[in-house]
Amino acid sequence: MRAVPRSVRRAASPLLGALALAACTAPPADPLPAWDDGPAKQAIVAFVETVTRPGSGGFVPPAERIAVFDNDGTLWAEQPIYFQAVFAFDRVRAMAPDHPEWKRTQPFKAILEGDLEAALAGGEQALLEIVMATHAGMATDAFEGLVADWIATARHPRFDRPYRECVYQPMLELLGYLRANGFQTWIVSGGGIEFMRPWVEEVYGIPPQQVVGSSIRTRFELRDGEPVLVRLPEIDFIDDKEGKPVGIQRHIGRRPIAAFGNSDGDLAMLQWTAAGPGLSLAVYVHHTDAEREWAYDRASHVGRLAKGLDEAAARGWTVVDMTRDWKRVFPFDPR
């Protein structure tokens, strides 16, 4: 700091004194303003303060501060259907002119006729066919471009907002709060790894190398001497349920100390995190707010949360009640 010349210092002292007083007494800005000051926020803050305080007993060195987040239903919404399914359906419509046979073949016929219920009636097999038809057969760079174009333009029907804005304001704050406290934040999602990577850095501040997700196989080829990675119509890895700890080990190689999910698909990830040797934080987001978002849990087809609620109660995990704990849900909600 540059020393203040004596004359100026003397003249300005009442002002400087007032400023110094304000700096000492004003509470630090709340890093989690969209969170109600209830038990969920208190549990999160207490955990972060303990693991970051040297000599606290629960101190964790920065390199081991790994926090993992499910994406669908935890960082952004997942109703009325997974947003990646909307992307796939939009791709089917865009590709239809080159596939006249789809007018007669399910599940494509149903998608083209706008009957999504019929399209999904074929269950996992139908979904797999849709994914392979729309997510494979091109170079990785080309697929990245398709996702980037879609995320820039497609809009959610209920909110009439881009899907990328249908993210949870409290979770954006939480990601920033954890990073400000030396955590590395990771996505561990059942969604496609390459469907997330093109936009999560801008939206969540999470770089592509910190994304774990489901994947199809790729193959390295030289095409006219030019190297390409071609996306193949074969499942490589399903990053859901018991696959989540496997994906965490594969990509991170270190057990997280904090995990955030919203469905039974996240249960194994929360169990794996909570069973670590030191202090840990396992959090479920519970969708209880039909007014501002959606209310669903045990009976839902998308994001079912049943076993997870029972285990959270039995083990004393933190359950975020969206209605009670979140003052705002989306960034576009009024303050």
Added chain:
Amino acid sequence: MRAVPRSVRRAASPLLGALALAACTAPPADPLPAWDDGPAKQAIVAFVETVTRPGSGGFVPPAERIAVFDNDGTLWAEQPIYFQAVFAFDRVRAMAPDHPEWKRTQPFKAILEGDLEAALAGGEQALLEIVMATHAGMATDAFEGLVADWIATARHPRFDRPYRECVYQPMLELLGYLRANGFQTWIVSGGGIEFMRPWVEEVYGIPPQQVVGSSIRTRFELRDGEPVLVRLPEIDFIDDKEGKPVGIQRHIGRRPIAAFGNSDGDLAMLQWTAAGPGLSLAVYVHHTDAEREWAYDRASHVGRLAKGLDEAAARGWTVVDMTRDWKRVFPFDPR
């Protein structure tokens, strides 16, 4: 800077002037002292200075400064056999009391009799059997402990030093130089990912989540309510040759701008890196120094470098001549 009081400033001015002059004229400390000031070092430094200089035309934002390194033969030695093979053989000897049948079954019989040539005569199939017998069947945590114990104690027969000291001093300097310039440094090795993770952070400053390698499958299980990841005797991924760009995309999701290898197993990784849209650096380490290390390339069984040498010449990639370009090879070499 704190302003120097006028009286002091005047009194001290000759001394301060001399110090200021020294600060302006002394060259900055060389970050790569084990490198000879030849064309290889010059190419590396010129690349780093260009991609880090805003407005240079070749500027690359820090988030995209990804550098990938092969491990065996690039960061540490790989002769007379891959160090991970020594670990596997040591495991066979340690496990032998529980496997009396190994006294009669190849390739285990040959290992127990100390005849490594015979042990490796069975080729890939024999190696696979050795890896599955020694690397699978336990929890991930237990395997990590076995590797940590081995790396702390096992010694290289030629140098009578721990294997973890048989790393290349110039490459350690290069890793630090790149990180000081905002690069993220990654290992992309044909070796086992979980064989590297327990020690690479301490030895190379590379955290476990920045390691890409070959892997076997794991399965999440609850054993008496306790979650474990069990290592299964099934290949998951071979991170070699055309697998290296696939592994890079899987783990990083972004094309590197710098790649370092030493064998034909690294060729696809260098091609993928060099074919990126901007400036890139592709470097081969050429083992030419039989005196301080080993001399081998086109005819070697370990770390064969033939196609790669031809392609490096054709494309003008940087080839490090160990004899000429490295003033020291190992940290334990005299300065």
